[in-house]
Amino acid sequence: MKSARFLMCPPDYYGIEYEINPWMSRKRAADHDLAVKQWNDLHRALTSLPGLTVELMEPVKGLPDIVFTANAGLVVGDLFISSRFRHPERQGETRYYEEWFADHGYRIERLPDDLQFEGAGDLLRAGGAWFGGYYFRTDPQAHASVSDILGEEILPLRLVDERFYHLDTCFCPIGDSAIYYPGAFDEYALRVLRERFADAIEVAPEEAEQFACNAVVVGNWVILNSVSPKLCKALSDRGYTCHPVELSEFIKSGGSAKCLTLALS
Amino acid sequence: MPSEVVELKGHIVDSLGLPRVLDAILAQGGTFEIEEIEIGKTRSEQSCARITIEAPTAEKLETLIAYIEKEGVRRLDQEDARLEPAPKDGVFPDEFYCTTNLPTNVRISGAWLPVERIEMDCGIAVEDGRAYAAPMNRARRGQMIVVGHTGVRVDAPEREDSHDVFEFMTSTASSEKPKAPIISEVVRRIIETKQQGKKVLLVAGPAIVHAGASASVERMIRQGWIDLLFAGNALPLHDIEAALYGTALGISLEDGKPTPHGHEHHLRALNTVRRIGSIAEAVRQGVLTKGIMHACVTSGVPFVLAGSIRDDGPLPEVITDVLQAQDAMRAHIPDVGLALMVATALHSVAVGNLLPTSVEVVCVDINQVTVTKLLDRGTHQAVGVVTDAALFMHELSAALPEHEEVAV
Numbered sequence: 080m081k082s083a084r085f086l087m088c089p090p091d092y093y094g095i096e097y098e099i100n101p102w103m104s105r106k107r108a109a110d111h112d113l114a115v116k117q118w119n120d121l122h123r124a125l126t127s128l129p130g131l132t133v134e135l136m137e138p139v140k141g142l143p144d145i146v147f148t149a150n151a152g153l154v155v156g157d158l159f160i161s162s163r164f165r166h167p168e169r170q171g172e173t174r175y176y177e178e179w180f181a182d183h184g185y186r187i188e189r190l191p192d193d194l195q196f197e198g199a200g201d202l203l204r205a206g207g208a209w210f211g212g213y214y215f216r217t218d219p220q221a222h223a224s225v226s227d228i229l230g231e232e233i234l235p236l237r238l239v240d241e242r243f244y245h246l247d248t249c250f251c252p253i254g255d256s257a258i259y260y261p262g263a264f265d266e267y268a269l270r271v272l273r274e275r276f277a278d279a280i281e282v283a284p285e286e287a288e289q290f291a292c293n294a295v296v297v298g299n300w301v302i303l304n305s306v307s308p309k310l311c312k313a314l315s316d317r318g319y320t321c322h323p324v325e326l327s328e329f330i331k332s333g334g335s336a337k338c339l340t341l342a343l344s
Numbered sequence: 345m346p347s348e349v350v351e352l353k354g355h356i357v358d359s360l361g362l363p364r365v366l367d368a369i370l371a372q373g374g375t376f377e378i379e380e381i382e383i384g385k386t387r388s389e390q391s392c393a394r395i396t397i398e399a400p401t402a403e404k405l406e407t408l409i410a411y412i413e414k415e416g417v418r419r420l421d422q423e424d425a426r427l428e429p430a431p432k433d434g435v436f437p438d439e440f441y442c443t444t445n446l447p448t449n450v451r452i453s454g455a456w457l458p459v460e461r462i463e464m465d466c467g468i469a470v471e472d473g474r475a476y477a478a479p480m481n482r483a484r485r486g487q488m489i490v491v492g493h494t495g496v497r498v499d500a501p502e503r504e505d506s507h508d509v510f511e512f513m514t515s516t517a518s519s520e521k522p523k524a525p526i527i528s529e530v531v532r533r534i535i536e537t538k539q540q541g542k543k544v545l546l547v548a549g550p551a552i553v554h555a556g557a558s559a560s561v562e563r564m565i566r567q568g569w570i571d572l573l574f575a576g577n578a579l580p581l582h583d584i585e586a587a588l589y590g591t592a593l594g595i596s597l598e599d600g601k602p603t604p605h606g607h608e609h610h611l612r613a614l615n616t617v618r619r620i621g622s623i624a625e626a627v628r629q630g631v632l633t634k635g636i637m638h639a640c641v642t643s644g645v646p647f648v649l650a651g652s653i654r655d656d657g658p659l660p661e662v663i664t665d666v667l668q669a670q671d672a673m674r675a676h677i678p679d680v681g682l683a684l685m686v687a688t689a690l691h692s693v694a695v696g697n698l699l700p701t702s703v704e705v706v707c708v709d710i711n712q713v714t715v716t717k718l719l720d721r722g723t724h725q726a727v728g729v730v731t732d733a734a735l736f737m738h739e740l741s742a743a744l745p746e747h748e749e750v751a752v
Contacts, residue, residue, distance in 0.1 A: 218414075222354060234353070235355070235416065
């Protein structure tokens with residue numbers, strides 16, 4: 080297996096302090112100790128994989144969602160394209176993400192002020208092309224702007240279900256194919272997905288609600304919150320091994336395994 | 345129709361971004377034209393389409409574009425209207441924007457302002473965050489006037505699928521059309537206007553008096569169906585002549601025969617009113633006891649009398665400065681919902697020029713040319729009825745309910 084690096088941020092200050100997606104409710108607080116345990120389980124699951132390293136960044140008090148490092152920005156080689164968060168509640172994270180990437184020798188690019196872009200949460204590479212989710216958090220114009228920077232094709236996909244507000248909550252590249260939840264896309268986006276990924280795994284609503292698409296795929300391993308027998312079989316038929324890690328306390332914030340990690344290489 | 349050019353850039357072909365946007369435009373009631381499209385030659389190269397979008401109204405266009413902006417469309421001509429100061433009193437800057445009588449909006453500091461008191465053939469003045477149509481002769485030196493077409497948006501008239509009798513009358517006015525359904529439609533519209541709290545304006549020529557329809561008009565005024573009268577010198581003069589002498593231009597209104605020295609009647613009537621000082625005073629003194637002008641004065645219906653070069657006298661209330669007369673009429677326009685223009689070519693066109701398209705216009709004349717002329721001068725919303733004015737007013741008056749307050 081090729082070596083892989085991820086960035087994570089410990090959940091020291093994680094909690095539900097505001098509501099910026101339908102999953103979040105201040106009335107339904109996250110159990111902090113359980114969240115720390117779940118995060119450690121995920122961290123352990125990743126670091127136990129051969130050749131995989133996890134970098135950690137310092138958590139910041141008052142920025143509970145900084146644990147969701149997938150939204151820091153987009154990493155391509157030594158380039159870091161910094162996110163422009165839609166919600167003011169998360170905009171404070173940018174400074175710390177940029178500091179970390181600058182300290183670690185990355186080139187930092189920023190998109191024009193008037194665009195919103197939430198990094199690897201909404202931009203994923205699959206089957207030789209980039210797919211960009213837009214509407215709830217990222218502007219389609221931002222994908223055109225990132226495409227200008229990368230000089231690569233980005234196919235914007237229109238998201239239609241507020242519960243699946245980032246592309247990585249309803250779409251997961253796996254090898255040359257993908258796992259996705261059809262209900263999260265408009266008809267045009269679905270046509271594109273079905274044309275591109277004839278052998279994709281389409282998950283059911285109840286699987287999507289368990290964040291089945293918010294998976295970390297490393298080599299033949301798929302790490303995710305929970306897996307239905309059906310999805311497990313579909314993945315094992317393709318040669319993948321599922322590694323469920325309970326992440327209920329983060330799902331209360333609308334994020335799971337993928338959201339808690341950012342692939343660095 | 346208001347339109348705007350937008351740009352859609354990105355991998356819009358393979359992602360179906362372009363069909364998504366075009367379908368959305370149609371679904372939202374707009375239409376589009378692709379002005380230019382550059383398709384990326386390689387996978388990585390982006391495509392770019394420039395699309396002109398049209399919608400029935402500026403408001404709908406705004407909603408539509410706001411909707412497709414979320415699909416990646418960028419606005420291109422998002423520029424404020426350009427303003428230049430008027431170089432001297434009564435003169436607009438070169439390149440001033442010429443208004444139409446359609447609802448118009450101008451973009452100032454990023455916000456769209458409706459042009460108030462819209463009227464055709466004016467400029468647009470912008471002052472204190474408001475925009476309004478300004479007649480050229482009223483421009484003041486230094487007043488900021490919109491120049492060019494940038495940042496100006498005009499609403500096209502809404503074409504509703506109406507199935508009333510007015511539908512087939514929107515073509516050329518013709519005498520060969522049944523009058524009964526027209527009369528009942530006009531009645532309906534008068535009642536509707538009153539129900540909306542708007543005013544009914546009568547613009548009338550002297551033929552109403554000559555042909556003997558004074559009593560009908562008088563009744564409509566007294567019953568509250570007419571709120572405002574615009575005329576020249578002749579209508580009030582012959583109405584007063586009729587009240588004082590029983591003649592119009594010397595012809596007896598009873599038997600239609602010329603009366604001895606009848607040609608002097610209107611001059612003597614003029615002299616009487618001029619001696620008294622005003623029509624209102626003539627009513628107050630009991631000299632004028634009936635007729636259209638008496639009804640106006642006693643019912644509190646305001647009138648604006650605009651003179652012309654061929655006038656005798658004129659009557660004291662007649663405004664002989666045409667610019668002042670226009671302003672006097674303008675002051676009443678904002679409340680008007682329906683204008684009945686009956687048997688007058690000059691005043692119909694003059695008033696038509698001042699009306700926004702939101703005011704319904706019914707033009708009645710025995711001469712098709714008058715109706716056509718009004719339409720040709722830009723009052724496209726006018727509905728023409730080619731018929732005898734007196735008979736029309738008789739029938740209209742008879743078809744209206746007894747009293748405005750009862751019906752409304």
